[in-house]
Amino acid sequence: MNTSLQSLKTTLLNIDHVHLNSKWNYDNVISPFSRLYLIKTGHAIVHHHERIFHLKPGYLYLIPSFTYSRYKCTKYIEQVYAHFLEEVGSGLSIYNIKTFQYEVKANALAKQLFNRLLQLNPNRSLLQDNPKVYDNISSLKSFDEKNNSQASSDYLETNGILQILLSQFIEEKNVVYHPASNKVTEILHYISEHLSETLTVDSLAKRCHINTDYFSRLFKQQTGVRPVKYIQQKRIERAKILLATTNHSMQTIADMIGLPNISYFSRLFLKHTDKAPGAYKKEYWSI
Numbered sequence: 024m025n026t027s028l029q030s031l032k033t034t035l036l037n038i039d040h041v042h043l044n045s046k047w048n049y050d051n052v053i054s055p056f057s058r059l060y061l062i063k064t065g066h067a068i069v070h071h072h073e074r075i076f077h078l079k080p081g082y083l084y085l086i087p088s089f090t091y092s093r094y095k096c097t098k099y100i101e102q103v104y105a106h107f108l109e110e111v112g113s114g115l116s117i118y119n120i121k122t123f124q125y126e127v128k129a130n131a132l133a134k135q136l137f138n139r140l141l142q143l144n145p146n147r148s149l150l151q152d153n154p155k156v157y158d159n160i161s162s163l164k165s166f167d168e169k170n171n172s173q174a175s176s177d178y179l180e181t182n183g184i185l186q187i188l189l190s191q192f193i194e195e196k197n198v199v200y201h202p203a204s205n206k207v208t209e210i211l212h213y214i215s216e217h218l219s220e221t222l223t224v225d226s227l228a229k230r231c232h233i234n235t236d237y238f239s240r241l242f243k244q245q246t247g248v249r250p251v252k253y254i255q256q257k258r259i260e261r262a263k264i265l266l267a268t269t270n271h272s273m274q275t276i277a278d279m280i281g282l283p284n285i286s287y288f289s290r291l292f293l294k295h296t297d298k299a300p301g302a303y304k305k306e307y308w309s310i
Contacts, residue, residue: 031117033185034108036166038140039148041104043067047096050269051279052154053089053216055163056106059188060084061129061137065100069093070268073260076126078102083129085192087118089212091261093268103137107185108167119208119245122194133191136184143177143184206231207245218258219281224250258282259295266304273300 036056040063047067060078067078071092078084078100086092088109111117147169149157170178210227227250228238242250258280265276273285282288292300 028111028117028121030111031186032110033182033189034167034170035140035144035147035181035185036106036108036163037147037149038105038144039103040101040141041148041152042099042101043096043152044099045096047094047100047152049094049154052092052094054086054106054154055088055212056108057088057189058084058086059105059107060086061103061134063101063103065096065098065102067094067096067100069095070264072125073263074125075267081129083127083133083188083191085123085125085189087123088116089215091215091218091264093264095268103141105137105140105185105188106166108163109189116208117189119211123192124194125192127191133188136188140181140184143181144173206233207242210242210250211246214254214257218254218261219279222254222281255291256295259292262288262292262300263296263303266300267308276300 043065060083062078062080062082062084064080065078069076069078069084069086069092071086071090076084109117111120147166151157173181210231213227213230214222224239225235228235231238233241239249242253246253248256262276262280265271265279269276271279273288274283277283277285277288280288282291289300292298292303296303298306
């Protein structure tokens, strides 16, 4: 059952103990790495996976890589954060083969492990907390290069701790995947980052350098749905977050999810949610 996890590799990028204020307010965050938070004091809100997470003291939070999310702190929050890369085998993500919770109560061990990570990795903080500044390949490479200068014992301990912390969120449920599913994993990441653009099955198959029909079959084996349906689901998922957390116009939201035709956007949203976009927004905000 756990054979696939034997090749799990984790790589620390950043870690720090920070005090944030209302400037910690960012939209449209889709990072190529995962985030771990240990909340000390204060309060903030994170939106992802169609949920609102109220960051509470004494809790751990996980935000997987390539996840569309929004962050907002109204007054003050104190937290320890750790950014890391993860990979299973050759390019596969652990999030494609296991299911995860995203909020868990921090036990005494988790708090000790975060403290130990800070001790092992001084001077690994972000110079700026704006994702638009550090969410790029050159920044990731510079963060990763610091691992090369780390003592071997510290490097091994750091990655052992990351895996222990990650294990706190895992649920005992496997996701069936195909041996060639790393190709699909790359496409899932691509779709997440390019939802505002035109996405066709042909163009996605070409990115994998495989036949369109074979790509569709492989995609369904990995995700359980055909590519077109998956893209629609992700667009509606993001639209729901935008409707619930922004004051953007319907046209702006439609453009942001790659459905600039308002009429088609409304029909598709109604099909997936049994509500019109305006009704969904009104209901959410009334709650």
